[in-house]
Amino acid sequence: MAVTTAPPLPPRQHTPEGSAPRPRKKHQLAPLWLLSPAGIVLLVVMVAPIVFLVFTSFTNYDQRSLFTGAYESVGLQQYVTLFTDSDFWWSLLRTVLFTVAMVAGSVVIGMGVSHLLTRIHTSMRYVVTVVLIFAWAMPNVASSLVWNWLFQPGYGVVNWMLTQLRVFGDMTDTQWSNDPLLSYTSIWMLIVWQAVPFIALTLYAAETQVSPEYKEAARLDGAGEWRVYRDVTLQFLKPTLLLVTILSIIWDYNVFNQIWLVSQGGPDDATSTLGVFMYKTAFVGFEIGQGAAISVVTTLLLLGLTAFYIRNLIRSGEDL
């Protein structure tokens, strides 16, 4: 890794004119010894494992290998198996559709809440912010358990409320985890519920910086509130919006805990995304070589998006 190999250059110095030149040698080495502990640790716990993951994906590592340590290279066989496995393509499709649905939901609601925050009374804004932070702070293991309880057949409060609406009929005993669409809906709500706070607060921070003169000018030109938002505010929000959207895509693509704890990928793999598919293959079926191949493909698909995110981050003015 670059940490240990990069030859350090002298530090940037604002040497006052006329002062004696600094002892250069010591400064050249300083960043090296400062970086190496973290660099070595990351090399061991992160870089080496990633390399090993790729290596494993070219072997037939399975449950037996865990005890005997014996496995063989099988070349591209794991990838051939994977790409001819319809379960993989279904998982990929589910992951993409689910990610799109979650990102769209959380970004649209987040934009709405952010705009709402600029238009309400200070005390009300305080209340909304606290509510957002609570939803955000809930560990996802806890929120998944709460979700199971909210949607529990028989005593779930959401089932009761929906029954009271008298639109969907009697939903008291509805088993959300038994129906693919309902399963998705409840997980979607859980993810969106926890994703909106970050998006809303980030966009709100950006929205407060929009220069009021522009909005006022647009109003004087006869623009309505919606036109002002679309033609002025939104134009300023664009860069921030892009960044939170990319981040949301990356996170939602990687969602695992909530699906695992709410539906375990069921019913009949209906909510099995790439992460769940990988986990079941590697740690339930113990086809570890195959699981590694899924992991590699999943990560590669994400890589393009990550690169796009970092490029945008740099362009938006983040000084690296």
Place this chain on the structure above:
Amino acid sequence: MTTTVPTGVGASATDGPSETAAAADSAVPASAVPAAGSSDGTAGGASPVRRSRRRKKPRWFSNSLAVIFSAVWIFPVYWMVNTAFKPRSESMTSTPLFLPQHPTLDNFVVAITQSGFLVNLRNSAVVVVATVLLAIILGFFAAAALSRFRFRGRRTIMIVILAVQMLPTTALLIPLFLIFNSIGLLGTYAGLVLAYIATVLPFSIWVMRGFFVAIPMEIEEAAQLDGANTWQVLTRILFPLVAPGVIATSIFAFIAAWNDYIIAYTFMKDQSMYTLPVWLASFVSQNTGTDSGGQMAASVLFSLPVVVFFVIIQRNLVSGMSAGAVKG
């Protein structure tokens, strides 16, 4: 604290002349999450008379909308707390009770006296403390190197640190499992701490670096002129100055390690080695699957430290998030 960590999501505050803001593609200045109740931020500038006349109706409408939103969004948290304080007979009713009729702490007693709670709490404490300490020590020096020195490869390292944050945790699961299995670290504290270091160290470096950048170079130059060496500058001068950053980073690392479920669930197969999230998720099966009161009480206990920490560091939340500190 006057300075904030670069947010990543629209950094570089430009409160200069308004022409800069005209370019729609310029960075949107947004330096931090607004503090709760910060009163700045409403669009000012318009003459108050005209605005109040025009806004009267929307304000009323927006405030009602905000009330509805808050009620919906807080509902799961409220329902968790509500259930936690209900006696068993009140949580299983055909018409839900929106407040406990006879509030009780029984559920908390059940949760705490549950087999394994104390042992698993200790496991969590050991692993989380070790992770935070290691991440802070390693991260502090790395962040110092990346912010106080210019050297070739620095930019590349920064990009790599950002990029690895975006890796799915599940990608590390298989190789770490195999490696730890073959060297006997599976199911041990050390193995779990190493796995957590892999997930928290990159963002720890990133967040602390943001605090370092805010400190003027002149301060350490003055110290160097007075004869302090690099080590002294770091420990005596810079460390106290970035202390708020160290605290914020510790909290981020704490939350990440405390909340992790999937790594501990995969690595710690022996019940006596479970951490609290694994204990919490397995609570159902231990109690015949129907004790929602005990489950919610356990969830409250588990969430409480995280919520408290979130409130403490809310100003830094966005910066931590953009570096992947607290994954959504």
